[in-house]
Amino acid sequence: NAGVTQTPKFRILKIGQSMTLQCAQDMNHNYMYWYRQDPGMGLKLIYYSVGAGITDKGEVPNGYNVSRSTTEDFPLRLELAAPSQTSVYFCASSYYRGNTIYFGEGSWLTVV
Amino acid sequence: KQEVTQIPAALSVPEGENLVLNCSFTDSAIYNLQWFRQDPGKGLTSLLLIQSSQREQTSGRLNASLDKSSGRSTLYIAASQPGDSATYLCAVSVFGNEKLTFGTGTRLTIIP
Numbered sequence: 001n002a003g004v005t006q007t008p009k010f011r012i013l014k015i016g017q018s019m020t021l022q023c024a025q026d027m028n029h030n031y032m033y034w035y036r037q038d039p040g041m042g043l044k045l046i047y048y049s050v051g052a053g054i055t056d057k058g059e060v061p062n063g064y065n066v067s068r069s070t071t072e073d074f075p076l077r078l079e080l081a082a083p084s085q086t087s088v089y090f091c092a093s094s095y096y097r098g099n100t101i102y103f104g105e106g107s108w109l110t111v112v
Numbered sequence: 113k114q115e116v117t118q119i120p121a122a123l124s125v126p127e128g129e130n131l132v133l134n135c136s137f138t139d140s141a142i143y144n145l146q147w148f149r150q151d152p153g154k155g156l157t158s159l160l161l162i163q164s165s166q167r168e169q170t171s172g173r174l175n176a177s178l179d180k181s182s183g184r185s186t187l188y189i190a191a192s193q194p195g196d197s198a199t200y201l202c203a204v205s206v207f208g209n210e211k212l213t214f215g216t217g218t219r220l221t222i223i224p
Contacts, residue, residue, distance in 0.1 A: 004155075031210070042116065042201070042214035043156075050210070058211055090155055097210060098144050098163070103155035 002026050006091050006104035013081040013111045021076040021107050023091030031094045032074040033058075033101070034066065036087040043090065049074055050097075081111045114139045116204055118215035125192055126223050133187040133218050135202035140180045143205045147176050147187050150199045150217065159200075160187070192222045 007022045025032065030051050035043040045058030049068040063085055065077040074093075078085060091104040115138045125131050135145070144163045148156040160169045160176040162185070168177040175188040189196055199219045203212040 033210075040216060042216050043203075043212075045211045048210050056210070092156075098205065100158045100161050101146065101156075101212070102158065103148075105155045106153075 004091055004093055004102050004104035006089075006107050008107060009105070010108045011110070013078070013109065015081060015083065015111060017081050018077070018079050019081070021078070021089055021091070021109075023074045023076065023104060024072050025074075025091075025093040025102070026072065027093060027095070027102065028071060029093035029095050029102075030071070031096060031099075032068065033092045033094075034064070034074070034076045035090045035092065036060065037090060037106075038087050046076065046089075078109075083111050085109065086111045114142075114204060114206060114213045116202060116213050116215040118200075118202060118218050120218060121216065122219040122221070124221040124223055127192060127194060129192050130188065130190050131192055131220075133189070133200050133220070135185040135187070135215055137183045137185075137204050137213070139206065140183050141206055142180060143207050145176075145178055145185050145202060145204045146212070147174075147185075148201045148203065150201060156201065189220075194222045194224050196220060197222045 004025045033048045034046040037043045044060045047066040049055045089107045094101045117136045146161045147159045162178045173190040178185045199217040201217040203214040
């Protein structure tokens with residue numbers, strides 16, 4: 001099993017550009033999450049999904065969109081990138097609520 | 113609003129010593145608590161998960177305890193090794209909420 005795979009690892013965006021962070025898991029997990037981690041701050045939940053076709057907002061959803069068309073994939077879309085979206089983004093998954101959460105390696109995004 | 117605090121932010125100890133990392137949370141109505149390890153430039157790896165009905169969990173040299181009434185958890189690392197150097201984060205979830213609330217972590221350095 002590869003676990004949770006994120007791409008790209010690093011990306012530089014210009015203000016106003018858009019991009020999609022890809023996330024895939026091969027553990028047949030129902031729950032998937034997107035977090036962002038800023039220096040000196042705890043991880044903040046952006047969006048989550050409890051199964052294919054179902055998504056919901058987390059703490060900091062503004063400026064982002066997600067979709068969950070399959071169990072395996074949970075892409076995060078950044079529209080009109082802003083410097084405030086410079087961060088490290090982590091995708092994660094778990095079989096169910098309250099189970100162990102598995103994280104991807106992270107995607108470093110810089111908006112200039 | 114649940115808040116999670118980890119003090120100290122950084123800790124250095126000589127190799128071979130036993131050590132304790134602390135995690136405190138403000139709302140005792142938690143569903144579970146997880147301890148994670150994060151190496152520089154990497155994602156989070158789940159170390160231990162304690163359900164709200166449990167008092168402790170053990171894995172190898174690691175032992176995590178949970179005291180809901182006082183809003184505290186500790187991660188005990190026995191016979192520390194240089195490979196234990198990393199940032200350790202705790203996170204709590206509450207009933208009916210998919211969001212994990214993370215602490216900002218303790219950066220642990222084991223001195224050879």
